[in-house]
Amino acid sequence: MRRIRITVAYDGTEFHGWQVQPGLPTIQGWLEQILTGIESAPVQVHGSGRTDAGVHAIAQVAAFDLKNPIPCDNLRKAVNRLLPRSIRVTSVEEAAADFHPRFQAKEKTYEYRIWREEICPPMRRLYVFHHPYLLNEEAIRAAAPLLEGEHDFTAFAAADEKDELGRSKVRRIFASAVWREGGELVYRVRGSGFLKHMVRMIMGTLLEVGKGNLTEADLLARLQPGYPAKSGPAVPASGLCLMNVEY
Amino acid sequence: MRRIRITVAYDGTEFHGWQVQPGLPTIQGWLEQILTGIESAPVQVHGSGRTDAGVHAIAQVAAFDLKNPIPCDNLRKAVNRLLPRSIRVTSVEEAAADFHPRFQAKEKTYEYRIWREEICPPMRRLYVFHHPYLLNEEAIRAAAPLLEGEHDFTAFAAADEKDELGRSKVRRIFASAVWREGGELVYRVRGSGFLKHMVRMIMGTLLEVGKGNLTEADLLARLQPGYPAKSGPAVPASGLCLMNVEY
Missing domain, CATH: 3.30.70.580 (Pseudouridine synthase I, catalytic domain, N-terminal subdomain)
Structure with a gap:
């Protein structure tokens, strides 16, 4: 075999x-x-x-x-x-006979793309989230690296993420950055692993920072163990792309 | 009104x-x-x-x-x-009250994109023609400008292009060029107007030059009035995009 x-x-x-x-x-x-x-x-x-x-x-x-x-x-x-x-x-x-793509994955990289202008080009529509509304992009750029490091991401997991006994929701984020590419705001995150909906809930939370609804301190509070509520909301799937898995 | x-x-x-x-x-x-x-x-x-x-x-x-x-x-x-x-x-x-988008159009620009590598990225598939086979791209690049100038494009019109009495099939091409963008071969043509299927038949003919089936002289012969056959074949619609109309 x-x-x-x-x-x-x-x-x-x-x-x-x-x-x-x-x-x-x-x-x-x-x-x-x-x-x-x-x-x-x-x-x-x-x-x-x-x-x-x-x-x-x-x-x-x-x-x-x-x-x-x-x-x-x-x-x-x-x-x-x-x-x-x-x-x-x-x-x-x-x-190798024992290669396992899930258990042996060392890091994964995702990108999330937001189209920022009023009119989303038809040929980009399936690959971005169209959000043309007012955002403090500088605040988002500044907040993104706060996710880096080892944190408890319980607040950034889907409500139905499996709550198996002893299964940690601690993950390590190696890089978390936001930048502009033309009409698109791009978020790239590289980490040891991601919980269900985690990238979309991080992005949704960063958008709340950009809207002025959350501060950097609020974001950091959500990374503390025992934070009582779910973050988010999750942004739409269309903007998300799995870029790479490293072993 | x-x-x-x-x-x-x-x-x-x-x-x-x-x-x-x-x-x-x-x-x-x-x-x-x-x-x-x-x-x-x-x-x-x-x-x-x-x-x-x-x-x-x-x-x-x-x-x-x-x-x-x-x-x-x-x-x-x-x-x-x-x-x-x-x-x-x-x-x-x-x-203006007399503006007519068809009769007053002075020039149009089209692009045709060919994906040249073995694997066409899923997110590009709807916007290119996937043709990974051997082509002399340098020959295509050299032949493309031969279309420039005023020519009778009867050989580059769909068989069912209307043959109205006194309706000329002469068109002027202002610019006709081929280049590479990563995995894509791009053809851009700007002209006074285009007959039905004309860009796709030009591209199909340029591909025949790239395959070595036609020479530059064959291409020029097809631009002479009275050329007896249809050129082509037309390449698929997915690679074609109307870029601009000038008035």
Whole structure:
């Protein structure tokens, strides 16, 4: 049995997220269906983590086991021929037998893009959150690096994030920065891992700072263990993209 | 009665082209439906020209007459609230009573984009033609300016381009150039006007030059009056975008 590691790019617009859901198009579902056909036996695909419905990826990482001896290059081409054009396998390689894309991920990078002008170009609409309203962008830029370091992100996790006993909500953020690219405000965050909805709730909280509804002190308070409420609200999925997973 | 001039951007992917077609979504159809609602009387929208199904626009120009005294800024906002996000009216202004977007257009600019690498990024797929196969790009770059000047483009018109008596197929091309932008080969052409499918047939012919199937002399022969056959084939609509119309 070979363990194969793949890198996957996708336009999340038309999918119900990464994870298999019976009867709904998902990225994992498409990959498993095609690989099961190639293997003539059930193939389970394990991602570095789930992405929500509508979230995009430049380089999601996943792995699966295969008996079929097909060379990696041919497998990439075969899978891409069968996938919709909104999903592309950008690399296929042999991995160590114990490679696990979720448990061994060391860091992940996400970007969140906000279109700031009144009119959102039709060809950008699926890849940004359109928010043309007044914001103190300088305050957002200044607040973003406060997330860096090791913090308890309980306040930045979806209400239904699993509350397993002993499963820590402490994560380390290596870099957290905001800048402008033309009409877009870009937030890039690199961390050891992310809870469900975490990036979108951080972005939503930074927007509250930009609106003057929260101060830097309020943001820091939400990073203290035992903070009593959920932060947010989460911003829409369309602006979010998984850029990279490091091992 | 006011004559109003608008500039329109659209992602052509989901539309059956610019022109109204009963029962099918088109850009003109959407605009007329919304403006008729605002005017409470039928409004006809005249574009600078048609774009085919799947062709995009950054700045199509159109005009219509309105009795409603709504200020231009408010009209732009009202129309954009009612349009799908794949169509945006980027400007609205009062025009001269005799302004006609088709007959008075002095020049138009189109771009055609070809994705040259094996894997087309999912988020670019709707806005390029994916052609990763061997091409002599230098030959294409060298041939593109040969289109400049005044020529009979009969060989570069769709077979069903209207053959009205006395309607010339001579057009003047002011600039015709090819260059690389990362993984994309970009063709930009600016001319006095374009026949149906003309840009896509020029691009298809330039690709034949890049494949070594046609020489520069073959290309020039197709620009002579009386050339006996159609050129082409036309490349797919997804790579084409109307960039600008000048008056």
